[in-house]
Amino acid sequence: MTANQQVALVTGASSGIGKATAIAFAAAGFQVIGTGRKTAGLTAPAGVAYLDLDVTGDESVSAAVKQVIDRYGRIDVLVNNAGVGTTGAAEEFSTAQSQDVFDINVFGVMRMTTAVLPHMRAQRSGRIINVSSLSGFVPSPFMALYVATKHAVEGYSQSVDHEVRQYGVRVLLVEPGPINTPFGDHSVQADTPLPLYAAGRANYEAVLAENTSSGDAPAVVAQVIVAAATDTKPKLRRTAGSTAARINAVHRVAPARTFDRIIRRFNRMPA
Numbered sequence: 508m509t510a511n512q513q514v515a516l517v518t519g520a521s522s523g524i525g526k527a528t529a530i531a532f533a534a535a536g537f538q539v540i541g542t543g544r545k546t547a548g549l550t551a552p553a554g555v556a557y558l559d560l561d562v563t564g565d566e567s568v569s570a571a572v573k574q575v576i577d578r579y580g581r582i583d584v585l586v587n588n589a590g591v592g593t594t595g596a597a598e599e600f601s602t603a604q605s606q607d608v609f610d611i612n613v614f615g616v617m618r619m620t621t622a623v624l625p626h627m628r629a630q631r632s633g634r635i636i637n638v639s640s641l642s643g644f645v646p647s648p649f650m651a652l653y654v655a656t657k658h659a660v661e662g663y664s665q666s667v668d669h670e671v672r673q674y675g676v677r678v679l680l681v682e683p684g685p686i687n688t689p690f691g692d693h694s695v696q697a698d699t700p701l702p703l704y705a706a707g708r709a710n711y712e713a714v715l716a717e718n719t720s721s722g723d724a725p726a727v728v729a730q731v732i733v734a735a736a737t738d739t740k741p742k743l744r745r746t747a748g749s750t751a752a753r754i755n756a757v758h759r760v761a762p763a764r765t766f767d768r769i770i771r772r773f774n775r776m777p778a
Contacts, residue, residue: 513537515537516540519543523690524588528728530729531726539554542571542589546558562618569622590656591693593608594650594697595700596708608653613663627676633675640653641755643661643680649708681744682745682755684746684750684751685722728747
């Protein structure tokens with residue numbers, strides 16, 4: 508690590524968007540620490556050091572952030588990427604399962620943010636990039652639980668950004684659309700499936716598989732995240748990928764009823 512080298516901490520960096528982001532930060536000259544629940548045996552990309560971290564554990568988060576500070580002396584960028592998708596109608600998830608998903612996707616972001624903010628405030632600089640989703644600002648049937656977590660992340664991020672801006676810290680959002688990763692394969696399945704939703708669930712899985720297989724590469728999102736972290740005049744939110752950009756443009760100008768029909772058509776729902 509050179510004297511002026513900035514430090515980026517990327518959660519969920521063992522694969523997909525997180526791994527691509529870690530690689531992109533290393534290419535941009537950062538010292539990068541990528542985290543995962545179990546990184547032993549993984550080959551870290553050049554310029555990236557792996558660190559075990561469970562975002563659902565207070566002690567794990569505190570220990571990981573302390574380890575980074577002790578070794579590198581600073582954290583300039585935190586990318587909250589760790590998260591999990593969900594498959595199923597809202598009614599099919601138990602409260603306990605919903606709480607588990609929120610613990611990863613929402614409270615994980617909050618734990619990490621709370622842990623790094625004192626260090627960023629002390630150095631009077633820092634960027635926290637929260638990986639949201641196209642689903643952070645539009646509905647998505649049979650992903651209601653996932654959508655709820657991303658809406659929560661959006662509201663949290665926008666609010667905290669106002670709280671910490673005066674200390675030289677920004678909290679920013681990146682909103683990917685369909686990305687070519689095994690997102691669906693790793694999604695949490697509803698624990699109380701109901702027969703009346705079986706056809707809708709199967710339709711959703713087919714649409715998701717088609718959209719992700721033809722989606723943008725994770726590197727596309729990674730470049731947007733690095734831009735958010737390094738731009739001198741940062742924007743609060745950025746979409747990532749062609750589908751997210753198109754739907755965002757329509758969302759801004761289309762009447763509510765028209766956009767509702769677009770969402771149903773995009774998801775192949777009954778008219």
